[in-house]
Amino acid sequence: MSDRTSKSAHHHGNLRAALIESGMAILIEEGLNKLTLRRCAARAGVSHAAPAHHFDGVAGLRAAISEEGFRIFRNYMLDARNNVGPDPHDRIKAICRGYIYFATDHPALFELIFSIKIISDLQDFPGSDKLAIGYDVLHDTCTPFVEAGHDPIVVETQVWSLVHGFGTLMLTNRFGGPNPDDPCGPAFAPVMALLDHLPVKRT
Amino acid sequence: MSDRTSKSAHHHGNLRAALIESGMAILIEEGLNKLTLRRCAARAGVSHAAPAHHFDGVAGLRAAISEEGFRIFRNYMLDARNNVGPDPHDRIKAICRGYIYFATDHPALFELIFSIKIISDLQDFPGSDKLAIGYDVLHDTCTPFVEAGHDPIVVETQVWSLVHGFGTLMLTNRFGGPNPDDPCGPAFAPVMALLDHLPVKRT
DNA sequence: TGTACATCAGTGAACGCGCGTTCACTGATGTAC
DNA sequence: TGTACATCAGTGAACGCGCGTTCACTGATGTAC
Numbered sequence: 001m002s003d004r005t006s007k008s009a010h011h012h013g014n015l016r017a018a019l020i021e022s023g024m025a026i027l028i029e030e031g032l033n034k035l036t037l038r039r040c041a042a043r044a045g046v047s048h049a050a051p052a053h054h055f056d057g058v059a060g061l062r063a064a065i066s067e068e069g070f071r072i073f074r075n076y077m078l079d080a081r082n083n084v085g086p087d088p089h090d091r092i093k094a095i096c097r098g099y100i101y102f103a104t105d106h107p108a109l110f111e112l113i114f115s116i117k118i119i120s121d122l123q124d125f126p127g128s129d130k131l132a133i134g135y136d137v138l139h140d141t142c143t144p145f146v147e148a149g150h151d152p153i154v155v156e157t158q159v160w161s162l163v164h165g166f167g168t169l170m171l172t173n174r175f176g177g178p179n180p181d182d183p184c185g186p187a188f189a190p191v192m193a194l195l196d197h198l199p200v201k202r203t
Numbered sequence: 204m205s206d207r208t209s210k211s212a213h214h215h216g217n218l219r220a221a222l223i224e225s226g227m228a229i230l231i232e233e234g235l236n237k238l239t240l241r242r243c244a245a246r247a248g249v250s251h252a253a254p255a256h257h258f259d260g261v262a263g264l265r266a267a268i269s270e271e272g273f274r275i276f277r278n279y280m281l282d283a284r285n286n287v288g289p290d291p292h293d294r295i296k297a298i299c300r301g302y303i304y305f306a307t308d309h310p311a312l313f314e315l316i317f318s319i320k321i322i323s324d325l326q327d328f329p330g331s332d333k334l335a336i337g338y339d340v341l342h343d344t345c346t347p348f349v350e351a352g353h354d355p356i357v358v359e360t361q362v363w364s365l366v367h368g369f370g371t372l373m374l375t376n377r378f379g380g381p382n383p384d385d386p387c388g389p390a391f392a393p394v395m396a397l398l399d400h401l402p403v404k405r406t
Numbered sequence: 407t408g409t410a411c412a413t414c415a416g417t418g419a420a421c422g423c424g425c426g427t428t429c430a431c432t433g434a435t436g437t438a439c
Numbered sequence: 440t441g442t443a444c445a446t447c448a449g450t451g452a453a454c455g456c457g458c459g460t461t462c463a464c465t466g467a468t469g470t471a472c
Contacts, residue, residue: 011435039425048425048426050448053448154392164372165365165368165370166368169363190356190364214414218416240459241458252418253416253417261459
């Protein structure tokens, strides 16, 4: 936070963060299959061998970007939920809207964070608990629909499957593609309707 | 169907079909990112320039394999539905089980056929109506749950989102990974339960 | 039935591309004294 | 405060890899006559 403007040739100072930022931009502008070490380096204005000092290969870069992606994703859900009152149905529908907005705004990042196979890629991601960032929001918001003493995974599986399926199908244009004006418009209404019928089990 | 055993150097005779078969094997054994023209050619025992006579680039190969994949996928749903009686809930649950069995048996093929973005990749796939193979099964099986005069897309979106979301999340091990013995086991029960509550609108 | 010939489906060598990785190097930074 | 030095984070050249594509070629096939 001092003379970041100097930008001397060596010692970028914050290259790791800059590379992650470059990766995000590449995801937005070029897509997931263009996310390479060399492209990130080029975009950050640094030699292509430089990233090796900060990431353990391309898998490490993807893991770091995923972690940031999960945080952004979680904030989408929280922001949506902060705009509604305490009604359980309003809240569950809100986080689902946040889910879909995120998928629409950041399709490649959405694809990245959900392409990680938790078990098989475990060794590649030492901080694999980072892959659960956001799950707490789903869990908390589902609680009113979970009968006391019952396993919350049932409701969580129902809600998550429903919204995730809609999101992925929408991104591959199975419902005519995302509506840029309102990704949670008419096409999403059937999902909302089903959520509306979830019975509240405790208040 | 004559002397296919001769296998003379030139004129393989059925190379297109052999390359598609090779591609299927590669998907099963090596995964989607190993599906290349050169690998298919090598696996079919042919020079790597040969596929150019049968497919329009790697996109054409993927399209041809997708088409076959959609047919297999559809048969999974039909087979499952043929094993149950006429009860609408039994039938809708059956095609969803078929959906999940297919995803478990052919994860890379599942990934391929659902990675195709229908609109943007349209020009790459002249037979893009082939991308809808299987939708008829969903449509027909959902009919009893659609009120007369209402748009069937509502129920179709609900069922499809639910089962597709579960399938994709399961394949990335979000539910502890697919159970090899019974992919439609306890983890899938919440989805089945939700389907059981779909109201029948006509008989 | 036999022959000439056009067509077609393969071969194999070559090219350029982008990628990850390695390596000797060098300039900047920070610390010990 | 100043100097020596270890450490660290970059550079740039080089390597090998697998990929798609092109191209002249050649052997097999099928048809006209």
